[in-house]
Amino acid sequence: TKRWDVTNNNDHSKLRIEEAARMLKAGQTVAFPTETVYGLGADATSEDAVAKIFQAKGRPQDNPLIAHVATKEQLQKLVQDIPSYVDKLIDTFSPGPITFVLPSNGACADNVTAGLSTVGVRIPDHPVAQELLKTCTIPIAAPSANLSGKPSPTTADHVWEDLQGKISGIVDGGPTGVGLESTVIDCSQSIPIILRPGGITKEQLELVVGHVMVDPALANEQEKPKAPGMKYTHYSPEVPLWVVSGTVDKLREIVEKERKRGKRVGVLASTETANILEVKPTMNLGSTIQEIATNLYDGLRKFKQSDVDLIICEAFPEQDIGQAVMNRLRKAATQYIEA
Ligand code: TXA
Numbered sequence: 001t002k003r004w005d006v007t008n009n010n011d012h013s014k015l016r017i018e019e020a021a022r023m024l025k026a027g028q029t030v031a032f033p034t035e036t037v038y039g040l041g042a043d044a045t046s047e048d049a050v051a052k053i054f055q056a057k058g059r060p061q062d063n064p065l066i067a068h069v070a071t072k073e074q075l076q077k078l079v080q081d082i083p084s085y086v087d088k089l090i091d092t093f094s095p096g097p098i099t100f101v102l103p104s105n106g107a108c109a110d111n112v113t114a115g116l117s118t119v120g121v122r123i124p125d126h127p128v129a130q131e132l133l134k135t136c137t138i139p140i141a142a143p144s145a146n147l148s149g150k151p152s153p154t155t156a157d158h159v160w161e162d163l164q165g166k167i168s169g170i171v172d173g174g175p176t177g178v179g180l181e182s183t184v185i186d187c188s189q190s191i192p193i194i195l196r197p198g199g200i201t202k203e204q205l206e207l208v209v210g211h212v213m214v215d216p217a218l219a220n221e222q223e224k225p226k227a228p229g230m231k232y233t234h235y236s237p238e239v240p241l242w243v244v245s246g247t248v249d250k251l252r253e254i255v256e257k258e259r260k261r262g263k264r265v266g267v268l269a270s271t272e273t274a275n276i277l278e279v280k281p282t283m284n285l286g287s288t289i290q291e292i293a294t295n296l297y298d299g300l301r302k303f304k305q306s307d308v309d310l311i312i313c314e315a316f317p318e319q320d321i322g323q324a325v326m327n328r329l330r331k332a333a334t335q336y337i338e339a
């Protein structure tokens with residue numbers, strides 16, 4: 001696995017990105033940074049190249065991939081006619097942390113869409129992803145660059161940890177910003193449906209298109225999710241994770257009780273909570289919900305590798321990107337406790 005450092009954005013970076021683009025065009029797999037998480041890319045028009053992604057990640061074959069492009073013109077080449085409300089959404093939020101599910105025109109290989117009639121398309125807003133996609137000119141299929149079942153990678157080291165030896169290269173553009181995967185929105189019908197909450201919230205979308213629905217499966221575990229990937233327990237660390245909503249005192253009580261039982265407990269919390277709680281080890285995820293989103297996956301990974309038997313994470317307010325944070329935490333949690 002080759003590794004290119006492009007963090008200081010100089011002439012070398014340009015050459016390195018060109019080399020990565022050549023490998024992608026030659027049908028190889030290359031991981032690269034986006035503003036959300038690192039993606040594992042391959043030529044979206046080549047069935048063979050895309051098959052390498054599934055192989056490297058150990059990804060279930062029925063889970064479709066997102067096709068990444070640099071511009072709206074390139075996006076239009078992958079889908080059927082774009083309804084006017086989608087046009088507005090694209091103009092408002094792309095490039096950015098949002099994926100549009102639209103009727104496919106068949107330009108992407110069948111394994112990108114996992115045989116569905118729709119395709120997920122996204123224009124990432126990260127200078128390295130933009131440069132790479134512009135240099136490639138082909139659409140790049142890219143799921144998050146983690147082993148299936150692990151938290152998505154927010155640094156090149158996370159990708160290395162999971163996929164070293166299994167992929168052709170990694171473009172290291174430093175830590176990603178948003179920290180959680182894009183909002184996935186089904187735009188194949190007259191009213192858009194959020195399939196996966198992310199960087200762009202329902203409220204932001206509604207300001208542009210009025211009514212937006214949410215996949216009922218997001219609120220009710222009994223429903224079958226419309227995004228095949230949402231049915232898997234994602235992002236779960238190997239150590240059990242309890243998510244606790246309630247006061248800091250309740251949180252401390254639970255931590256102490258588990259410690260008395262001999263468990264080594266690691267806590268994930270906001271700066272505010274961490275300061276009141278004063279238990280060790282606590283990983284401080286940051287003071288704003290944006291910071292918490294940025295640091296969450298790194299926190300989960302770090303505790304998984306350290307010597308704890310149980311991770312306890314506080315529940316965060318479901319405002320702004322907090323909706324996406326709590327969606328990921330619920331999916332990762334082995335237990336949700338309302339204390
Ligand atoms: O931020 C992101 O979206 C990152 C970066 C790399 O762009 N990518 C990412 O890809 O998170 P992945 O494969 O880990 O998640 C894609 C999600 C899955 O839940 C998948 O089921 C859903 O999008 N999806 C993709 N195409 C779809 C389609 N045609 N219909 C319904 N859901 C689809």
Ligand code: MG
Pocket residue numbers: 143144152
């Ligand atoms: Mg993923």
